Structures are given as structure tokens and as C-alpha cells.
Amino acid sequence: MYQLPSIQHAFDLTDEQQMIREMVADFAQSELAPIAHEIDENHRFPTESWEKIVELGLPGIPFPETYGGSDQGTVAYAIAVEEIAKVCGSTGLTLAAHVSLGSYPIYAWGGEDLAQRYLPKLISGEYMGAYGLTEPGAGSDSGGTRTTAVLDGDEWVLNGRKCFITNANYAGVFVCTAVTDKSAGAKGISAFVVPRDTPGFSLEKGEVKLGMRGSDWASLVFEDARIPRDHLLGPEGEGFKTFMKTLDGGRISIAALSLGIARGAFAEATRYVGEREAFGGTLADLQAVQFKLADMDTQIEAARHLVYHAARLKDAGQPYTREGSIAKLFASEVAMRVTYDAIQLFGGFGYSREYPVERMWRDAKLCVIGEGTSEIQRMIIARQLLRAAKASV
Numbered sequence: 001m002y003q004l005p006s007i008q009h010a011f012d013l014t015d016e017q018q019m020i021r022e023m024v025a026d027f028a029q030s031e032l033a034p035i036a037h038e039i040d041e042n043h044r045f046p047t048e049s050w051e052k053i054v055e056l057g058l059p060g061i062p063f064p065e066t067y068g069g070s071d072q073g074t075v076a077y078a079i080a081v082e083e084i085a086k087v088c089g090s091t092g093l094t095l096a097a098h099v100s101l102g103s104y105p106i107y108a109w110g111g112e113d114l115a116q117r118y119l120p121k122l123i124s125g126e127y128m129g130a131y132g133l134t135e136p137g138a139g140s141d142s143g144g145t146r147t148t149a150v151l152d153g154d155e156w157v158l159n160g161r162k163c164f165i166t167n168a169n170y171a172g173v174f175v176c177t178a179v180t181d182k183s184a185g186a187k188g189i190s191a192f193v194v195p196r197d198t199p200g201f202s203l204e205k206g207e208v209k210l211g212m213r214g215s216d217w218a219s220l221v222f223e224d225a226r227i228p229r230d231h232l233l234g235p236e237g238e239g240f241k242t243f244m245k246t247l248d249g250g251r252i253s254i255a256a257l258s259l260g261i262a263r264g265a266f267a268e269a270t271r272y273v274g275e276r277e278a279f280g281g282t283l284a285d286l287q288a289v290q291f292k293l294a295d296m297d298t299q300i301e302a303a304r305h306l307v308y309h310a311a312r313l314k315d316a317g318q319p320y321t322r323e324g325s326i327a328k329l330f331a332s333e334v335a336m337r338v339t340y341d342a343i344q345l346f347g348g349f350g351y352s353r354e355y356p357v358e359r360m361w362r363d364a365k366l367c368v369i370g371e372g373t374s375e376i377q378r379m380i381i382a383r384q385l386l387r388a389a390k391a392s393v
Contacts, residue, residue, distance in 0.1 A: 017076045020061070024080045027056060028087040036088040039214030040359050045170065046214060049091055053084075054125030059099055063107060067115065068123040074249070074311040078256035082307075085260025086267070089363030090214030092260055093370075096253035097166040097215075098122070102129015105175045105246045106193060109234035114193055118173050127172030132162040132194075132220050133243055140376050142177075143186040143240060147222060149178035154229045156192060158200070158222040168203055168218035172196050175246075176220065177239045184237060191239035193231045200225035211362030248321045249314060250371045251328035255307045258331035258367040262303065265335075265342035265360040266296050272355070273345055289345065296338045303331040322384035329377035332367035339364045 013021070031052055039046050053059070061077040063069030077099060085092030103122040106129075107115055121127040138144035147160025158178050168174075174194040181188030194201060206217040234242045270293060273283035283289050306327040313320035339361035343350035350357050368374045 013075075013079075016072060017079060020072065020076045021079050021083060023056065024058070024083040025086075027052065028084050032084065032088045032091055036090075036214070037353075037356065037359070039088075039090060040211075041213075041353075043208070043213045045094075045216040046091065047170070050094065050128070050170075051125070053091075053095060058095060059103065059125065060123040062099065063103070063119065063123055067107070067119040073315040074252060075308060075315060078252055078307060078311045081253050081256040082260040082263070085257045086264040088214065089257065089261050089264075089360065089366075090212045092257045093212050093215045093366070094167060096250070096257055097131065098129045100250040100253040101131030101246060102167065102171065102173070102175060104249060105131070105191065105233060105242060106173075108245070109191070109242050110193065113230065114233070118193065121172065128167050128170045130165050130167040130171035130174045131246070132165050132174050132176035134162060134164050136161065136163050140373055142243065143189070145177050145179055145189050145240075147176070147178040148182075149180050149190060149192060151180075151229065152226075155226045156229060156232065158192070158194070158225040158227065160222050161204075162220040164206065164217055165220055166215060166217050168206070168220060169216045174220065175233060177243055178222075180236055180239075186240040187237050189240040189243075190236050191233035191242045192227060193233050194225070194227055195231075198225050198227055210365060211359070212366045213362075247371055248324050251324040251377075252307065252310050252314065252320075254367055254371045255303070255310065255324070255327035255331040258328070258335040258364065259300070259303050259307050261360050261364050261367070262296075262300050262331070262335040262338040265339040265357050265364075266293075266300055268355065268357050268360075269293070269296070269342040269345045272349075283345065292341055292345065296341055299334045299338060303327070303334045306330050322381055325372070325377045325380040325384075328367075328371065329374055329381065332364070333374060335364035335367050336361075 032049060035046060057070055058080050060069035061072045061080055062074055064071050081092050081096050084095060106118050122129050133142055135146060137146060149156045149158050176192050176194050177189050178192060179188055180190040200223045202221045204219040204221055273289050276283045310320050310323040310327040313323055339357060342357040343361055346355055346357055349355055
């Protein structure tokens with residue numbers, strides 16, 4: 001059986017980061033790999049896996065110890081998402097959405113009161129987190145939010161709906177946007193923390209998905225839903241800005257998710273062609289197959305550099321909007337190409353449910369859509385590029 005080269009020393013990982021990689025990789029192989037096919041087939045959210053992820057402390061990797069985290073940073077967190085996604089994209093997405101979207105905004109903009117109230121519960125697993133931005137009429141155009149929030153005494157009253165919300169059915173707290181000033185456009189959008197037990201708040205079953213079918217999603221419905229006045233997340237009218245900054249970091253996690261899926265498909269394909277006999281030898285003996293493997297390996301290696309670079313910038317407190325979008329764009333499209341090529345190398349077996357590469361290909365498709373489509377990433381990258389060019393004139 002072919003063994004892929006180790007990446008232990010390729011990126012100057014700290015001892016702690018390497019320990020996290022090994023721990024999560026072992027967990028993924030022993031606990032996630034055996035059920036990855038089943039949860040996909042049955043559209044089942046694996047609560048048993050999530051409980052073990054919490055026990056390992058993965059939701060607290062990037063957060064300070066004062067809230068129950070381990071303060072290991074974005075690189076370590078990206079590595080954890082990557083290693084889980086290598087085996088099960090659905091579970092990798094669950095962790096990514098919980099940490100980057102459901103927890104990080106409360107830590108970054110919630111102030112000490114909201115952070116102390118909710119972040120320890122999110123890190124300990126008492127709550128799962130979810131992030132409500134997308135609406136039926138506001139996807140890529142998130143500035144077109146129609147959900148409203150009106151202040152009534154000491155409460156905000158929310159009306160509207162959100163769709164495609166990852167982790168929704170299991171979440172204990174939601175971070176959501178709503179319009180507080182209809183005359184101000186995107187500057188009239190605010191962000192809120194919405195507890196699950198909020199009166200007037202309910203869920204509707206999500207649509208059947210192409211991939212990531214072991215990851216939960218649903219629609220959020222607000223019908224005169226009342227939340228406390230102090231559950232405004234950040235200043236009023238800056239919710240759009242807050243959510244865009246949240247997505248900057250979230251794209252690093254989706255890039256890591258993409259990298260993991262690509263690595264998983266590549267590993268499966270490499271093993272298969274080394275064992276599959278054809279034309280008097282194995283498929284791996286054929287130059288055409290070798291060239292395809294070389295291209296896959298090159299793309300994965302380049303994606304890994306981009307993902308880790310963006311994560312390191314975030315850890316260093318440096319601007320990373322452009323780099324996060326570049327990593328997400330490149331890694332997600334690499335995941336699509338590598339999973340496609342993996343199916344091709346498997347031939348008819350790759351088109352069947354007998355092997356995991358077809359699931360990986362379906363899972364990868366979410367990565368070029370979620371947290372900003374590839375087209376949106378190109379817009380962001382170009383905007384950052386042109387802004388920098390103009391400033392240098």
C-alpha cells in the first residue's frame with residue numbers, strides 16, 4: 001500500500017500544533033471514518049461525534065483560557081478542521097461553523113458581558129453556535145437583508161427569516177443580522193445574539209442537500225421575536241461590517257475544510273491506483289496516472305501554503321482579508337478538481353457509493369459556495385488589490 005509523505009516538518013509547526021494535528025488525525029480515523037458513509041447516506045447529524053469533539057477541546061482552540069479555551073490560535077484551529085475534513089467533510093463543517101461563525105463574533109464584538117455569558121458555554125459544548133446571515137432574497141448580496149429589528153422599550157423585536165443555517169437544529173445560541181434603519185442601506189444593518197428559547201423564534205426544516213449531508217441546517221423564523229436590548233452585538237448599524245469581518249476569518253476555516261477534503265480524496269486515489277491491477281501492472285505504473293497524481297499533489301501543497309499563511313496573518317494581528325479570500329478561493333477550487341480527478345482515477349468504482357471519493361466530491365461543492373462564492377472571492381481580492389494599488393500612487 002502506498003503511504004503519502006509526512007507533512008510534520010514542512011511548515012515549521014510548533015510542538016503544540018503538531019500534537020493537535022496528530023491527536024485530531026487519530027480521532028478522525030478511529031471515530032469519524034467508520035461512520036462517515038452512514039451519516040451521509042442517512043442525512044444524520046452525529047451527536048456522538050460532536051460530544052467527543054467537545055471532550056477533545058477543539059471548540060476552544062483559538063479562544064483565551066479565561067473563557068475555557070486553550071489559546072492555541074488560528075493555525076492550530078485550521079489544522080483541526082483540516083484533519084477532520086480529510087475523513088468527514090460534514091463534521092469538519094460543523095466545527096468550522098460553530099467556532100468561526102457561531103462563537104467568534106461573540107468573542108470579538110460581544111463585549112465582556114455577552115462573551116462571559118455565552119462563550120464558555122459554546123466552548124464547553126453546552127451550546128452549539130450558529131450564524132444567521134443568508135436569507136431567501138439575500139445570499140451573495142448580504143446587504144439586501146430584509147429581517148428587521150425594532151427597539152421596543154428594553155427589547156428588540158425581530159421579524160423575518162434566514163435560510164441554509166448550519167447547526168441550526170442543535171444550536172443553543174444564534175448570531176444574526178437584522179435591519180434597524182431601513183433608510184441607511186448596509187449601514188442600517190445590526191447584529192444580534194439570539195438565544196434558542198427566544199419567544200417568537202422558531203426553526204423550519206432545511207432542504208435536502210447535495211453534499212455535507214451529515215451536517216445539520218435549517219431555516220430561522222422570527223415572528224415578533226423578542227430579545228433583550230443588551231443582545232445587540234457591537235454598535236447599532238455596524239452589523240454588516242461585523243459580519244464581513246467574521247467572514248474574513250470564516251473563510252480561513254472553509255479553506256482548511258477544502259484542503260482536508262482534497263487531501264482525503266488524494267489519499268484514497270493514491271492507495272487505489274497502487275493496488276488496482278490493469279494493463280499488466282498497477283494503475284500507478286501508468287505515466288498518465290502519475291502525471292495526474294503529480295498535479296493533484298502540487299495543487300494541494302500550494303493550497304496548504306495559502307491556508308496556513310492566512311491563518312498566521314490572523315494570529316499575528318495583521319490584515320488578512322485578501323489572503324483569506326485567496327486561500328478560500330484557491331483551496332475550494334482545488335478541492336473540486338482533486339475530488340473530480342480522484343473519481344476519474346477510480347473509474348466506475350468512483351461513480352459508485354462503494355468508495356468515499358464521490359461523497360468527497362459532493363462535499364467539496366459546498367466549499368465553492370459557502371461563506372462567499374468563488375465569484376465573490378474574486379471580487380474581494382480585486383477590490384483589495386485595486387485599493388492597495390490606488391493608495392500607492
